Amino acid sequence: MSKKLYITTAIPYANAKPHIGNALDYLIADIWRRYQIQLGHDVRMQVGTDEHGNKIAAKAQEAGKEPKAYVDETHLAFKSIMEKIGAEYTDFIRTSDEHHIGAAQYIWQKMASYIYKGSYEGWYSVGEESFVSDKVAAANNGISPDHGVPYERLSEQNYYFKLSEFTDKIREAIETDRLRIVPEFRKNEVLNLLGDGLEDLSISRPRKNLSWGIGVPGDPDQVMYVWVDALSNYLTVLGYPDREEWKDYWPADVQVIGKDILRFHAIIWPAMLMALELPLPKKLLVHGFIDSDGKKMSKSVGNVIDPNDVIDQYGLDAFRYYMARHIPTQDDGDFTWEKFERAYNNELGNDLGNLVQRVSSMVMRYQAGVVGDINRGEHDIQLFRESMEKLKFDVALDYVWTEVRAINQYLDSVKPWEVAKNREQDPEAAEHLAEILVTCAGSLLQVAMLLEPFMPATSGKIKAIFEGGVIHEQGALFPKIYTHTEDPRAKHTTPR
16 A cells, blocks of 8 residues: 655755765655655655855855855756756755745744744854764764864853753653664664753744744744754654644654764754654664775865766766665774775676676577566565665665575586587477576666666666567667776787
């Protein structure tokens, strides 16, 4: 039976170019979306940009533009990278959208019984657009660990949200997996944060200190704290509160976030939903960071990987494959050009590409391109299904590659080329050969089905080769590229 499902991605600040971590967000969500559609479900996938806050205003000023004109341009780069990696979202939200602004103000008013005005004296992280407790500031030696920028000391009149009242409710929701945090060790991190209880949260700033944002209803001198504005997007993009269809998709089935914004999504967001008397999301899927050769990517080090460069040189499916299999879905990963190219040539080129070419070439050579009626492979895919349900997409792809290598090993053991030589003498050889090739073609069709959420173009090409029962000449799925690694073929060339 078809279900209405909803997956979300974190909305990045529209003040910088998209990076490989953003691409990972979109890719993870798109894989889940494609898999659920394959199972027959109706899926909405949200993406978007966070367009308010001092960082945006400062960048706009540097560019000599008004903030709205600035984000009207910068948000397009995020749309571009989503399309580049094949993330077929259904909903794109900008927090400067009129509907979002009105809905966020409605949410503020709905939470009014948990909001009061008070004085804030403490630390503020400009990089994260967040208030920081004395304890956290001391633990980090006064410097944001994620941005390397010193915290600012603030003293101002703000509105507060009674976050402290939700400590026990949030803890209960997480402990019972009503709000399930994946992986488990991230769940434990949040429970540790809840250990000493939560402090009330400053959720506004004076307009004189934060000019670019959504105004607080009824108080023209105050602007909403950016995280209250931003977190609301997961609801407002569905049409909350005025479009009834939001009820068909909320609560979200999976919310994809990076580990650096876990506390906002596992503490502030559930508290907001509880204040609104709305269901909590079912799962938070928390991925890690992508390093390069064990080092944090940074412009100063010169090790930043641009997803556009990878896709332009090696193709979209190669990028999707590496990110899905070699970057753990639920932990930190590593990307270097050398690692990527080895995976491209060895796993995509040799394991999969050569296998497809071997089977199709033998059908062309021995059976005039006719493979006949094919039964899709009947290998047990329970482990694959379990990995997908556990949101371990890297493990699911490991399983697919076990199947790919098993087909290669099968060919090496039954040696269809040897069987073909005996067709003149052995009347059963032709039948045996046809059986071998139809088995391989069926297994490859099953591989194509499993690859569909990860590598849709490659999946489609394999289906196009084998599904009709008549095979035509095909080029290499993954032509060898040796830009960053040594070309082994060079060792066998004869010097002039």
